[in-house]
Amino acid sequence: MHHTDGHAPELGVGMVGYAFMGQAHSQGWRTVSHVFDLPLRPVLAAICGREPSAVRAAADRHGWAAAETDWRDLVARDDVHLVDICTPGDSHAQIAIAALEAGKHVLCEKPLANSVAEAEAMAAAARAARSRGQVAMVGFNYRRVPAVTRARHLIAEGRLGTLRHVRVAYLQDWLVDPDVPLTWRLRRERAGSGALGDLGAHAVDLAQYLAGEPLLGVSALTETFVRQRPLPGHPAPSSPPAQVARGPVTVDDAAVFAGRLASGALVSVEASRMAAGRKNALRFEVSGELGSLAFDLERLNELLVHDHRAPGADSGFTRVVVTEPEHPYLQAWWPPGHALGYEHTFTHQARDLVTAIARGTEPSPSFADGLQVQRVLAAVQDSAARNAVYTPVPSGSTDPDRP
Amino acid sequence: MHHTDGHAPELGVGMVGYAFMGQAHSQGWRTVSHVFDLPLRPVLAAICGREPSAVRAAADRHGWAAAETDWRDLVARDDVHLVDICTPGDSHAQIAIAALEAGKHVLCEKPLANSVAEAEAMAAAARAARSRGQVAMVGFNYRRVPAVTRARHLIAEGRLGTLRHVRVAYLQDWLVDPDVPLTWRLRRERAGSGALGDLGAHAVDLAQYLAGEPLLGVSALTETFVRQRPLPGHPAPSSPPAQVARGPVTVDDAAVFAGRLASGALVSVEASRMAAGRKNALRFEVSGELGSLAFDLERLNELLVHDHRAPGADSGFTRVVVTEPEHPYLQAWWPPGHALGYEHTFTHQARDLVTAIARGTEPSPSFADGLQVQRVLAAVQDSAARNAVYTPVPSGSTDPDRP
Amino acid sequence: MHHTDGHAPELGVGMVGYAFMGQAHSQGWRTVSHVFDLPLRPVLAAICGREPSAVRAAADRHGWAAAETDWRDLVARDDVHLVDICTPGDSHAQIAIAALEAGKHVLCEKPLANSVAEAEAMAAAARAARSRGQVAMVGFNYRRVPAVTRARHLIAEGRLGTLRHVRVAYLQDWLVDPDVPLTWRLRRERAGSGALGDLGAHAVDLAQYLAGEPLLGVSALTETFVRQRPLPGHPAPSSPPAQVARGPVTVDDAAVFAGRLASGALVSVEASRMAAGRKNALRFEVSGELGSLAFDLERLNELLVHDHRAPGADSGFTRVVVTEPEHPYLQAWWPPGHALGYEHTFTHQARDLVTAIARGTEPSPSFADGLQVQRVLAAVQDSAARNAVYTPVPSGSTDPDRP
Amino acid sequence: MHHTDGHAPELGVGMVGYAFMGQAHSQGWRTVSHVFDLPLRPVLAAICGREPSAVRAAADRHGWAAAETDWRDLVARDDVHLVDICTPGDSHAQIAIAALEAGKHVLCEKPLANSVAEAEAMAAAARAARSRGQVAMVGFNYRRVPAVTRARHLIAEGRLGTLRHVRVAYLQDWLVDPDVPLTWRLRRERAGSGALGDLGAHAVDLAQYLAGEPLLGVSALTETFVRQRPLPGHPAPSSPPAQVARGPVTVDDAAVFAGRLASGALVSVEASRMAAGRKNALRFEVSGELGSLAFDLERLNELLVHDHRAPGADSGFTRVVVTEPEHPYLQAWWPPGHALGYEHTFTHQARDLVTAIARGTEPSPSFADGLQVQRVLAAVQDSAARNAVYTPVPSGSTDPDRP
Known part of the structure; x- marks a missing residue:
């Protein structure tokens, strides 16, 4: 420096x-x-x-x-x-x-x-x-969308009590058209996997980040709906189909899996690039014995919060516009109600990384966290290859505080 | 007569x-x-x-x-x-x-x-x-909620093309409180299963009804989060816990499963009585190569319809208020925008049953359809008992037109 | 009897x-x-x-x-x-x-x-x-939609404190098509007024019912967008336009007005039969110094409730599904989350009227309440005829407890 | 340069x-x-x-x-x-x-x-x-929120036909607390007016920008709900009220007005800093003979579009996520579904201004447009001071193409 x-x-x-x-x-x-x-x-x-x-x-x-x-x-x-x-x-x-x-x-x-x-x-x-x-x-x-960070804080404070359900879906639709070409993201040797590694990785990280505990095991189905796609650089999709050279898609278009956390909560995850009409719908809903939270990245400034201890007649999901100065990262930005966007997550990431460097603290998510996600993705692929049988995720963490 | x-x-x-x-x-x-x-x-x-x-x-x-x-x-x-x-x-x-x-x-x-x-x-x-x-x-x-019937009609007409995803969740929260007593619905000998047979049965029927084809197999996890509950007729929950006689819950509180349809679509289903804040949230989202549909029973007069062939700049989910005279069952009811409720499904059921009796036609859903749902529920329980391994659903239908 | x-x-x-x-x-x-x-x-x-x-x-x-x-x-x-x-x-x-x-x-x-x-x-x-x-x-x-009754109860309990704003809009769209025929509802001698008396009457009644106080005066604009319509029973709209006999529309298509309550709150009301896409959108939003409420008849089982005293970080509008046993009229109906519809308002009206008859109590809304609404509608028409000048609503109530 | x-x-x-x-x-x-x-x-x-x-x-x-x-x-x-x-x-x-x-x-x-x-x-x-x-x-x-620009383009293309209704509300709540101090924004000599000039100015500009025509006249009510506020720099609000020096608020807290456009459309506008729970809710709904549009700045990436020519059974408001490359300004930003925020409007404003400078073209909105808004605000204040009487807005535009 x-x-x-x-x-x-x-x-x-x-x-x-x-x-x-x-x-x-x-x-x-x-x-x-x-x-x-x-x-x-x-x-x-x-x-x-x-x-x-x-x-x-x-x-x-x-x-x-x-x-x-x-x-x-x-x-x-x-x-x-x-x-x-x-x-x-x-x-x-x-x-x-x-x-x-x-x-x-x-x-x-x-x-x-x-x-x-x-x-x-x-x-x-x-x-x-x-x-x-x-x-x-x-x-x-996505951990650094303020509404997501806020969700983690609420869970860490115990506002949901013991967790029962963690549902995460990450839905996009850019592969619905069968003439989308066969780019590197659709080849296993470059991308590792498809929707699973691209979208599912975010979903798995969020599930574990929000819950504050790792997935113990998973049972998974994956699917490649469109198995041949036009090779890039070959005649355009407007050519007669017979003249378009196609090659095999070697990654998944979608993955669906369920799993368990150490606390006993059930987790369900879905990742797809074939969910027509969903552009960037990373949604979660987390339920515990004391309340629930819900979020959709297509409305990233909002967190829905349900407090199960409120009187029944007043109870429901409160739409919190996460732009108050008390909310994570917001003190530095605009007045209440002035929305942040996608790119702010990278500004927040930069802030947190620079802070960790200056303080010499372990960053979050660390490479160990990234490895843990990778283990879950591997277990998903293993399970999918073995008739969806429940497949434990090896635990290798040396840091008991983290997923 | x-x-x-x-x-x-x-x-x-x-x-x-x-x-x-x-x-x-x-x-x-x-x-x-x-x-x-x-x-x-x-x-x-x-x-x-x-x-x-x-x-x-x-x-x-x-x-x-x-x-x-x-x-x-x-x-x-x-x-x-x-x-x-x-x-x-x-x-x-x-x-x-x-x-x-x-x-x-x-x-x-x-x-x-x-x-x-x-x-x-x-x-x-x-x-x-x-x-x-x-x-x-x-x-x-629930097949007879007009928005649901309309969804089936749109799919049957081919408006979604080949299906890719069928997601159904049926979420309630009346068991979140651990002091809810051990009624017949929580005993296997009376109820057969828990959230699975009660809520999951609806979800399975809707998945098959909407798609117009049966589930081929499933991979499932189930869970009973609260394993002991107060016996009914014993000291009230306000008594000191030690004095409350409790008995074992012998059914599931929640079930999560994935499956496949004959068309290759992936199905994901979740049923829970522990989803805090969700009172009667039977939701589905069905995606195909040409469009998608979404529904939530908590807003039962609305169907969200996405036409993937619309120009990108105009594209999105259209919130159709299903109260037009052209919509199923609506000709007989009120002018557009005047909402129906839960109980109308029973009036519609009565209408369709009476019509089938008078015409001598096979009703829908028939007992054969009910049997098919039962086979799926059994496969879910089998899979859950065998480490979530993918479990085929036996096909016994003698009627190729029906799920 | x-x-x-x-x-x-x-x-x-x-x-x-x-x-x-x-x-x-x-x-x-x-x-x-x-x-x-x-x-x-x-x-x-x-x-x-x-x-x-x-x-x-x-x-x-x-x-x-x-x-x-x-x-x-x-x-x-x-x-x-x-x-x-x-x-x-x-x-x-x-x-x-x-x-x-x-x-x-x-x-x-x-x-x-x-x-x-x-x-x-x-x-x-x-x-x-x-x-x-x-x-x-x-x-x-519409006073007897449970969410509306609940809203009145919350305001009467003081949950909003002193009111600042009462906004009501009642929007329909069945007159957007200029070929809708000239029925009795479009003739002043039968219907008195147009959107004003039909939809605006509901809006005025709700504004006064919710606030618990009468409108003191109004300033209004009205408009008839389509001034000639086909006479009923004459050649159908598919005939060449020249051959369709048309007559003058003598009522308003839409009315917009503002007013004041005794408490000082500002009221704004809009009624229209020309709001394309809105089928039966009776919406209100009431704001006070301690909170706000919002409602839309197209989602009649939901009331949005904002408690301004909640901590900023948790604050927002809570979507209450008004189907709990504690909610008005609900004890007699279905379990939580099972929606009511439009027609239930008439069942509730019958219940309340029968109860008033049996008890010999003044019903609500009484004819005096209906007269008060009529005075507001007349003041709206007067104001609209005199360049929107603020026009007091004569007070003739003999019952100080009611609007 | x-x-x-x-x-x-x-x-x-x-x-x-x-x-x-x-x-x-x-x-x-x-x-x-x-x-x-x-x-x-x-x-x-x-x-x-x-x-x-x-x-x-x-x-x-x-x-x-x-x-x-x-x-x-x-x-x-x-x-x-x-x-x-x-x-x-x-x-x-x-x-x-x-x-x-x-x-x-x-x-x-x-x-x-x-x-x-x-x-x-x-x-x-x-x-x-x-x-x-x-x-x-x-x-x-706010003209440069992509969803707003898109709305203007759709109206300019004739997608709504002749306009019937333009409703704009700009609601905030930072003055609900009566102890918010008396800053320059609450003094007429510095700020000119209150909610009217601050929020109402945006609402008026949007109404005219969207419609593509000026307001011809207005009828208005304004109100100052809290008439005395603590002087800044004096004892904090936590002091006993008697010890807090207060001064008069000399601007409006809220304004409600109606008006007419040259095309005959009715306009209704509301601006308030006392709408509890609304942080930055700039909403509009524009209806014409062929369709409608709706928008809320608290969900700034979404535009609701209703096409009244669609078949009734498919008709409704389509939620367009305005992040497609075909949408205004979006080509330069992120892939579909990746949200923009409040500050992007200033980047877009900078782009358009720099482009106008380089090309030597008239910018939009020009100072003439700003003057036109000022005339509307003055007419609102005049009307409010004269019993809400309909007050024409003087036309001084030298540019027939612009509001």
């Missing part, structure tokens, strides 16, 4: 990848120090991509000072203290481990990896780096 | 049981011929219960001409042409089979029975009676 | 008119004694209409014992103790006054009359009859 | 005021060129406030290169090409006119001024500057 007179010391950020996630992370890094009081001031030091002209254009567009074409060069830069990994899952392990070994802090997009083995290696590297004062966080950004 | 001058012939109804369901059925029988043009006019001939003074009071209150204390006497009455069974599940088979053998039409509350064996015997009796012109219907009344 | 052994004495009802309102009232009279414990048992004695065969068919359909073709004969019948007036507004005064003078109780559909002069005569007749033990009620049935 | 090699030329922005609006505008200026392709690149050149240390801190926090303490010095800077005025209304005219005379482009927060006379002078200055190629925009940012 570089100290400048009268200001918070700088924290140089280097980002690998600049597609959707890179754009979103950039917005977070550019904004965070203008909104929050931070002990370190993030500086957009360098961005990395393979195509020289494209990465240069991305650097200009998104406000990064320098551009690199090899992630190893980015990791090696002295002005980069934190490596932010926004690439597809198959390169996460390699980059993250190298960055940690080079003494950098790391932020890695979710899912942590494409396999449990990779995730274990990453978690081990993070643990080793932790002893050197480095911090490694995985990017489950 | 008894013909009277210038009017539709009468259809004498005899009802067994007069608790919640008896009250609801009575309202349907009393109302139906004042609202719909019917080929037969139902007459509330006799009601049956074991306690003489109570059944006499119920007859007066609900408008029944006579009262009986033995269901065999009710079945034997000449003025009873249709036996309406509103008792707990353990007596359904005995009464229904006797009534069918006595030449009566039968309406039987759901679930059809407490076991597959009973349900098979009932379906066989119905099949035999069918050849004698008798009709036997099972009371899955 | 006629006493029969062991039962509540009978109360003979005679109804004049059998269109939409007649059908709805019939359902209420048929149902009420099967649901509520009543001191008198209403009997559907006779129905009256001008066309002999039609009124006979209506009697059969709706369950009335006898049919009359002259309302004077109906009023004269010994078996009629209560005259229920469901005709257009221009005959209300004549029938109601005659019935009261003949010693009958009266229920009169809203609006009470087509003019203040008629309403004053009716209120005077009711006052005179009151001293003879007779009861006269006006049919503002 | 300053050209730099290979990039868009720079546009130096100087901002006066740095409270809530200054913070929001800063976020817009910082973000806009990272998201949109712009012909000019805004640079945060200088910020101005009266307190030297505070303005220096604000400059650092919000990313401004320099700080000034006299707005005249800011206007005089060569590196400032655009003056962005975020001060209370009483200084708008002076600063805006000086900036325009100094050859700068101007963005001025709403309401344009505290009086019609000031607004006329500003509009005249803008007209004169326009001939010199300068651009002057008023900050009605």
Whole structure:
């Protein structure tokens, strides 16, 4: 970190990848120090991509000072203290481990990896780096929607009592059209899995984050509804179907699974990219012996709260607009009722990561948390491959406080 | 049936049981011929219960001409042409089979029975009676919420195309309080199962009715969260806990299961009596390649309809208030926007049953349909007992048109 | 009233008119004694209409014992103790006054009359009859939606504190199509006014009922958007427009007005039959210094309740499903979460009227209440005719407890 | 403008005021060129406030290169090409006119001024500057919520046909507590008016923007519910009430008014800071002969669209999540379903203003539009002072295309 007179010391950020996630992370890094009081001031030091002209254009567009074409060069830069990994899952392990070994802090997009083995290696590297004062966080950004953070706080305070039900569904519909092409996200070797790893990973993380405890086991069904899709770069979908070259989809379009938490609560999770009409519907409903909470990312400023101890005649779900100064992150933003959006989760993520770095505290979610999610995803795939039989999730956590 | 001058012939109804369901059925029988043009006019001939003074009071209150204390006497009455069974599940088979053998039409509350064996015997009796012109219907009344019927019609017309997802949840919360007493509904020997048979039966019937095809198999978890409850008639819950005699709950509080339809669609079902804040939330969402539908019984006059072929900029879920004259059953009721309620399902059920009797057509849902639901419930219990392994639902349908 | 052994004495009802309102009232009279414990048992004695065969068919359909073709004969019948007036507004005064003078109780559909002069005569007749033990009620049935009654109770208990805002809108859309024919509802000489008297009367009654105080004055705009409509019985709308005979619409299509209550609260009211897409949207929102309430008749089982004293972080509108046994009228109906519908308001109206008759208490809303609404409607028309100038509502109430 | 090699030329922005609006505008200026392709690149050149240390801190926090303490010095800077005025209304005219005379482009927060006379002078200055190629925009940012812009486009395309109703309500609740202190916003000499100028100005602008035509006249009631409030800087509200020095509130707490558009549509508007539980509820519903639209700023990513030509059985309000690439401004942001927030309106405002400057086109809303809103607000105050009599809004527009 570089100290400048009268200001918070700088924290140089280097980002690998600049597609959707890179754009979103950039917005977070550019904004965070203008909104929050931070002990370190993030500086957009360098961005990395393979195509020289494209990465240069991305650097200009998104406000990064320098551009690199090899992630190893980015990791090696002295002005980069934190490596932010926004690439597809198959390169996460390699980059993250190298960055940690080079003494950098790391932020890695979710899912942590494409396999449990990779995730274990990453978690081990993070643990080793932790002893050197480095911090490694995985990017489950939806924990940082204020309504979601608020939900976690209410549960942690005991407002729901013992949990009975945790339901999470993450529904999108961009694969409904059978002519959507066969991109990397639909190939197992690049993406690891389909809706499961992309959407289900968020759902699993939220289920465990909200409940404050890990999934013990799962029983799962998965399905690929459209098994062949047009190869990218081949004749357009408007060509006669016979002329469109197609290839096999090797990941799931949807996954449905149930599970149990240590407290005995039943969990149900659904992830789909084929839920026509649902654009980004990450919903949860958590019920306990004292109350319930419900949320839908399509209305991200609202949390529905039911207090079961209220008199029956007054009882129901209260729609709390989560924009009050008492709500998480909101003190720094606008007056009550002035909505936040999707990208604010990345500003909040940046704030919390910078705070953890400055304080030397374990970030949440850590790589260990990301590994735990990976184990659940692997158990889901195992269960689905073995007739949905209930499949325990191995417990490897070394941190009893976390899922 | 008894013909009277210038009017539709009468259809004498005899009802067994007069608790919640008896009250609801009575309202349907009393109302139906004042609202719909019917080929037969139902007459509330006799009601049956074991306690003489109570059944006499119920007859007066609900408008029944006579009262009986033995269901065999009710079945034997000449003025009873249709036996309406509103008792707990353990007596359904005995009464229904006797009534069918006595030449009566039968309406039987759901679930059809407490076991597959009973349900098979009932379906066989119905099949035999069918050849004698008798009709036997099972009371899955929620098919007759106009928004639900409309949903079925839209799916049958192909408005959703090939189905991908069928999600049904039926959530109530009357068991959240651990001091709710151990009534017959919480004892396996009387009720067969818990949330599964009570709420899950509706959910399974709706999933199959809406899709127009049977569940092929299921993978299930069930749970009893509160395992001991106060015995009824013992010291009240306000007594010191130590003095309250408790007995074991022998049915499930909640069931979660996933399954597959023949078309390949994934099904997810949840039934719970422990979903704090949800009073009667029977919700479904069905997605296909061309659109989606969503419904919640707590807003029973509304159907949400998404047409995936609409231009993206205009696309979304349309909240249709299902009170137009073009909607099912609505021609007979009020002008647009004037809401119907829960009890109307029983009036519609009465209308459809009377129509089937007059026309001599197979009613929907038939006892065969009720048997099919029973097989799914049994498969759910089997799966839950065997580590959630995917358990096929035996196919015994002799009617290829029906679930 | 006629006493029969062991039962509540009978109360003979005679109804004049059998269109939409007649059908709805019939359902209420048929149902009420099967649901509520009543001191008198209403009997559907006779129905009256001008066309002999039609009124006979209506009697059969709706369950009335006898049919009359002259309302004077109906009023004269010994078996009629209560005259229920469901005709257009221009005959209300004549029938109601005659019935009261003949010693009958009266229920009169809203609006009470087509003019203040008629309403004053009716209120005077009711006052005179009151001293003879007779009861006269006006049919503002929406007061008896349980969520609305609950709202009134909360306000009367002081849960909102001093009121600041009362907003009521009643929006329908059946006149959007310019080819809807020119029925009696669109002619001033029959209907008195248009959306104002039909929908606005309900809105005004609710504003005053909820607040518990009268409107002091109003400032209003009204509009007739479609000024010529096809004459009924002439060539159908599908004819070439030139061939369709049209006549002038002499009532308003919509009215917008603001006013003040004695407490200082601002009131805003809108009534329209041209609000495309709104079928029966009677909505209110009432705000006070301690909280707010909101309601929409299209979701009539829900009341939104905001408690402004709750901590900011937990604050919001609670969606109360008004189906708990503690809620008004609900003890007699179904378990929690089982929805009521539009027609239940007529059952509740019948219950409350029968109770007032048996107890000899002033009914609510009384003819005096109906007169007060009529005065507000007249002030609205005056204001609209005089450039919207604020127009006081004359106070003529002799009953300080009521609006 | 300053050209730099290979990039868009720079546009130096100087901002006066740095409270809530200054913070929001800063976020817009910082973000806009990272998201949109712009012909000019805004640079945060200088910020101005009266307190030297505070303005220096604000400059650092919000990313401004320099700080000034006299707005005249800011206007005089060569590196400032655009003056962005975020001060209370009483200084708008002076600063805006000086900036325009100094050859700068101007963005001025709403309401344009505290009086019609000031607004006329500003509009005249803008007209004169326009001939010199300068651009002057008023900050009605809610036009740039994508769902609102979309609504305007649908109306302009004729999707609603001739309009019948325009209802707008802007409800907040921060004055419900009678101990909120007497800040500048509650003093007529600083703020011009209360809820009317603050919230009502937005409502009036939206009504006219959506309809595409001006209000012809209004009839209004206003009210100040809490007439004395604690003076700021005096003993805190927790002091005994007797010891709290209070002063008179000289602006309205709420305003309710109705009006007419040239097309004949009825308009109703309500603005309140006393609507308990409503934090930032800017809602509209617009109905025409072919359809309707509805919106609520508390759910700013949603537009409800009703097409009255759809078959009745399919008809209703479609909830469009306005995050598709085809929607206004969305191409530049995130994938479908990823919500935008309040602050995005300022980024969109910056984009549109920069585009107008580069193209030399008239911005929307122009100072002439701001003047028109001011005339409506003045007519509202006149009407409220004269017994709500319908008060014409003078037409001074020189631009027939605009409200």
